[in-house]
Amino acid sequence: MTDERELLETIEAERYELFEGPTYKFTFDRRDFIKAFGLGIVFIVPVTRAIAQQRGQGESGRGANERLPNDISAWIHVNEDGGITVFTGKVEVGQNTRTTLTQSVADELHVPLNSVHLVMGDTDLVPFDLGTFGSRSTPTMAPQLRKAAAAAREMLIVMAAAQLKIAPADLRIIDARFVNHDKSKTLTLAEVAKGLKLVKVIPDDLAETQPNDWTVAGRSVTKVGAPDFVTGKHRYTTDIKRDGMLYGKVVRPATFNATLVSVDTKAAEAIPGVKIVTDGNFIGVAAPDQQTATKAANAIAVDWKSPGQPSNGELFDRLRKPVTERRGGGEGGGGGTRPQGSIADGLATADKRLEQTYTAAYIAHAPLEPRAAVAEWKGDKLTVWTGTQRPFGVRSELAETFHIPEDNARVIVPDTGSGYGGKHTGECAIEAARLAKATGKPVKLVWTREEEFTWAYFRPAGVIDIKSGVKNDGTITAWEFHNYNSGPAGIQIKYDIPNNDIRFHASDSPLRQGSYRGLAATANHFARESHIDELAHAVNMNPFEFRLKNIKDERLRNVLVEAVSAFGKAKLAPGHSVGIACGFEKGAYIATCAEIAIEKPTSKDAEKKKNAKVRIVRVVEAFDCGAVVNPLHLKNQIEGAITQAIGGALFEAIQFENGKILNPRFSDYQVPRFKDSPTIEVVLVDRKDIPSAGAGETPIVGLAAAVGNAIFNGAGIRLRSLPLVPKGLAT
Amino acid sequence: MARVTSLNINGKKMSVDVDATASLLSALRNDLDLTGSKYGCGEGQCGACTVLLDGQPIRSCTTQVSRAAGKQIVTIEGLEKDGKLHPLQEAFIKADAMQCAYCTSGMIMSATALLTKSPKPSRDEIITAMNGNVCRCGTYQRIVDAIQIASGQVAAKEVA
Numbered sequence: 001m002t003d004e005r006e007l008l009e010t011i012e013a014e015r016y017e018l019f020e021g022p023t024y025k026f027t028f029d030r031r032d033f034i035k036a037f038g039l040g041i042v043f044i045v046p047v048t049r050a051i052a053q054q055r056g057q058g059e060s061g062r063g064a065n066e067r068l069p070n071d072i073s074a075w076i077h078v079n080e081d082g083g084i085t086v087f088t089g090k091v092e093v094g095q096n097t098r099t100t101l102t103q104s105v106a107d108e109l110h111v112p113l114n115s116v117h118l119v120m121g122d123t124d125l126v127p128f129d130l131g132t133f134g135s136r137s138t139p140t141m142a143p144q145l146r147k148a149a150a151a152a153r154e155m156l157i158v159m160a161a162a163q164l165k166i167a168p169a170d171l172r173i174i175d176a177r178f179v180n181h182d183k184s185k186t187l188t189l190a191e192v193a194k195g196l197k198l199v200k201v202i203p204d205d206l207a208e209t210q211p212n213d214w215t216v217a218g219r220s221v222t223k224v225g226a227p228d229f230v231t232g233k234h235r236y237t238t239d240i241k242r243d244g245m246l247y248g249k250v251v252r253p254a255t256f257n258a259t260l261v262s263v264d265t266k267a268a269e270a271i272p273g274v275k276i277v278t279d280g281n282f283i284g285v286a287a288p289d290q291q292t293a294t295k296a297a298n299a300i301a302v303d304w305k306s307p308g309q310p311s312n313g314e315l316f317d318r319l320r321k322p323v324t325e326r327r328g329g330g331e332g333g334g335g336g337t338r339p340q341g342s343i344a345d346g347l348a349t350a351d352k353r354l355e356q357t358y359t360a361a362y363i364a365h366a367p368l369e370p371r372a373a374v375a376e377w378k379g380d381k382l383t384v385w386t387g388t389q390r391p392f393g394v395r396s397e398l399a400e401t402f403h404i405p406e407d408n409a410r411v412i413v414p415d416t417g418s419g420y421g422g423k424h425t426g427e428c429a430i431e432a433a434r435l436a437k438a439t440g441k442p443v444k445l446v447w448t449r450e451e452e453f454t455w456a457y458f459r460p461a462g463v464i465d466i467k468s469g470v471k472n473d474g475t476i477t478a479w480e481f482h483n484y485n486s487g488p489a490g491i492q493i494k495y496d497i498p499n500n501d502i503r504f505h506a507s508d509s510p511l512r513q514g515s516y517r518g519l520a521a522t523a524n525h526f527a528r529e530s531h532i533d534e535l536a537h538a539v540n541m542n543p544f545e546f547r548l549k550n551i552k553d554e555r556l557r558n559v560l561v562e563a564v565s566a567f568g569k570a571k572l573a574p575g576h577s578v579g580i581a582c583g584f585e586k587g588a589y590i591a592t593c594a595e596i597a598i599e600k601p602t603s604k605d606a607e608k609k610k611n612a613k614v615r616i617v618r619v620v621e622a623f624d625c626g627a628v629v630n631p632l633h634l635k636n637q638i639e640g641a642i643t644q645a646i647g648g649a650l651f652e653a654i655q656f657e658n659g660k661i662l663n664p665r666f667s668d669y670q671v672p673r674f675k676d677s678p679t680i681e682v683v684l685v686d687r688k689d690i691p692s693a694g695a696g697e698t699p700i701v702g703l704a705a706a707v708g709n710a711i712f713n714g715a716g717i718r719l720r721s722l723p724l725v726p727k728g729l730a731t
Numbered sequence: 732m733a734r735v736t737s738l739n740i741n742g743k744k745m746s747v748d749v750d751a752t753a754s755l756l757s758a759l760r761n762d763l764d765l766t767g768s769k770y771g772c773g774e775g776q777c778g779a780c781t782v783l784l785d786g787q788p789i790r791s792c793t794t795q796v797s798r799a800a801g802k803q804i805v806t807i808e809g810l811e812k813d814g815k816l817h818p819l820q821e822a823f824i825k826a827d828a829m830q831c832a833y834c835t836s837g838m839i840m841s842a843t844a845l846l847t848k849s850p851k852p853s854r855d856e857i858i859t860a861m862n863g864n865v866c867r868c869g870t871y872q873r874i875v876d877a878i879q880i881a882s883g884q885v886a887a888k889e890v891a
Contacts, residue, residue: 234832236833369769418867418868448773643870672869674875
């Protein structure tokens with residue numbers, strides 16, 4: 001098993017990732033668990049070093065007075081009916097972690113999938129967890145739950161054997177039943193758990209079942225709970241209704257960074273049923289229905305003072321003025337490499353030298369379910385339902401904002417309408433809780449699409465400078481790489497270049513920015529894989545052969561070969577061209593072939609009418625993330641990531657001016673639709689000998705470069721800015 | 732102010748008391764607790780709020796509730812009959828045509844309208860008819876598959 005720290009060093013450090021275990025470890029009281037879960041058996045796993053490393057000082061974890069202790073990493077409850085409930089701090093946001101974790105537990109316990117139920121992201125019920133990001137659920141949570149389940153299985157067998165008065169070695173669990181060798185003695189899980197009030201501490205040193213012996217995992221399973229989603233029964237945060245609930249609306253500042261000068265609420269107060277809250281820069285309204293809340297908010301006259309702020313036009317010059325410099329990797333996680341060799345020497349020995357700049361725009365997550373929260377106070381206890389990827393982080397934000405102990409705040413995350421890294425923070429929860437506190441009633445607040453596009457945060461924009469040298473035989477001799485602002489994810493090279501210097505420079509971002517699916521790995525792969533293509537063309541080599549010549553890494557070579565061979569050698573239609581790209585991020589390897597068509601314009605827009613249309617026709621992507629837990633959902637994730645990548649590659653960009661977002665609507669901000677969607681073919685490389693890495697993010701990183709390279713191959717035009725063709729291709 | 736006091740939803744007459752200018756989506760979700768139809772954009776651009784009005788797919792977020800009064804409204808909650816899923820609902824599960832599934836109700840309602848009009852649509856027809864519905868998770872290819880499965884043109888693929 002790869003050490004957790006090593007794994008973390010290969011991924012970009014999120015701003016929340018720190019590396020310290022708790023200062024003290026006190027004993028816990030088993031009665032707490034019995035109180036919490038009632039009859040049956042609770043199996044608990046103490047925190048191990050690997051888990052402790054995931055927790056940080058910045059995160060408080062569980063407080064000393066909480067109902068359930070802090071030093072437990074997982075718990076599994078077998079109830080009197082034999083049903084199994086697993087508790088995890090991970091959340092379900094469409095990545096189908098609920099399904100894959102259920103598979104892993106069912107696999108270890110030897111029970112059918114439908115006997116296992118996961119309670120996710122409820123801070124009163126689940127073990128502390130840092131959050132659902134960084135593709136960590138599969139590589140870290142699945143093994144933790146597997147170990148817990150394996151130990152529970154062994155302990156249950158001992159209990160059943162005692163009840164049957166036979167040796168534990170003669171008993172196995174088959175399909176949720178204890179069965180001895182000749183099937184003469186059997187027991188159900190319910191018969192073992194009945195009437196018990198047991199808390200068992202289990203070790204986590206039991207080996208988990210290896211991929212070759214998986215029976216429930218490793219297979220394609222459709223989404224757990226799917227019938228509730230296709231019938232509309234599932235309750236997202238936006239669907240929750242509480243008795244006496246009011247609807248909230250926040251009055252937003254005129255621009256970013258504006259300060260409140262004056263506010264006149266008289267007209268709004270005259271509307272029956274309306275409660276207005278002004279507190280510092282916060283102005284909010286609660287009313288018995290949404291229409292009235294909105295009407296009241298619009299009736300409030302506010303004067304804001306706005307400072308002058310940067311606009312799109314000056315973005316990249318601004319980002320080039322870094323505030324700090326880091327070599328190689330990111331903060332916290334370490335993982336940076338020192339420069340190797342000498343760039344000057346590498347350039348001196350090169351036959352061709354190349355220097356180019358690449359840029360990437362800010363883009364929005366635009367999750368279809370906007371930020372939403374339902375907040376309810378009972379005395380000084382606060383419960384908030386909200387779609388966040390960091391339930392415990394949001395709980396801390398609430399505790400801090402309202403000056404209450406953390407154990408007085410409970411955050412519950414219903415399975416959520418996606419996040420893509422965009423739902424790490426708790427603004428909406430705080431706003432709803434503020435309104436609920438003022439009114440003494442539950443309040444629901446759902447951000448409008450415009451608020452979501454404006455007041456959330458963006459994938460960082462960035463500028464990347466690359467200087468390189470190559471010999472005529474195709475050997476790359478020098479690689480100097482500077483990333484300004486977009487981030488260090490995926491910045492490292494898997495090309496064998498003796499002289500390299502790779503740096504990330506943090507800048508003063510004019511817009512609020514944060515996590516995003518794959519984060520900077522997309523921009524870094526776009527720049528690198530475009531530049532590699534440029535080098536191949538500079539020495540008249542086939543870009544595929546050129547890559548193989550400079551890559552030794554066996555897994556990367558393999559996905560490249562798999563993708564290119566699956567794409568095939570059939571002659572392309574006239575006007576069609578293909579480009580390739582490959583890479584590595586968060587423990588997974590990817591290679592992407594994109595076939596495009598450069599077509600006559602169809603747009604009515606004057607500027608777009610002059611320009612050719614670039615349509616992505618077919619994408620073949622090979623992906624290796626180690627052992628595959630659920631091939632169906634893995635394919636679905638890869639297809640989805642490729643589709644989402646189309647937006648950032650071709651047309652998505654946030655336009656901003658003087659503290660305002662100019663395109664905060666789907667009518668102004670284009671996202672990929674059915675007509676933009678190519679035929680996607682996925683080649684899964686299932687490495688049962690390698691622990692599973694997460695797969696929600698990395699499949700997104702290859703497309704932009706592959707499309708850019710295809711445009712060059714088709715039109716002879718090299719585009720170096722993302723998005724590539726927001727207004728079509730000027731030929 | 733004019734009020735709407737009754738709506739025909741999923742074959743049943745339902746009492747409400749809402750401002751006539753309120754959106755149909757708001758009446759369904761907030762007043763009748765039929766929350767299967769979703770808010771995604773409020774400007775008819777994403778399709779998450781799609782319902783059928785006299786058989787036609789409409790964006791309930793930009794439709795005033797007064798326009799729906801007296802007409803037959805079908806929402807996602809009305810497709811399951813006697814505990815049996817609608818063929819499109821079955822097909823969406825079989826094709827794994829969802830991730831976060833927030834768009835799924837709207838997708839299924841748009842697809843229902845399409846199949847009523849064109850029982851065996853080609854892939855191109857499906858793409859054209861569905862282009863107003865956004866799936867931000869990017870499951871478009873699977874949704875096209877699901878609609879083809881539901882229309883009996885493609886056998887539900889062996890889940891692979």
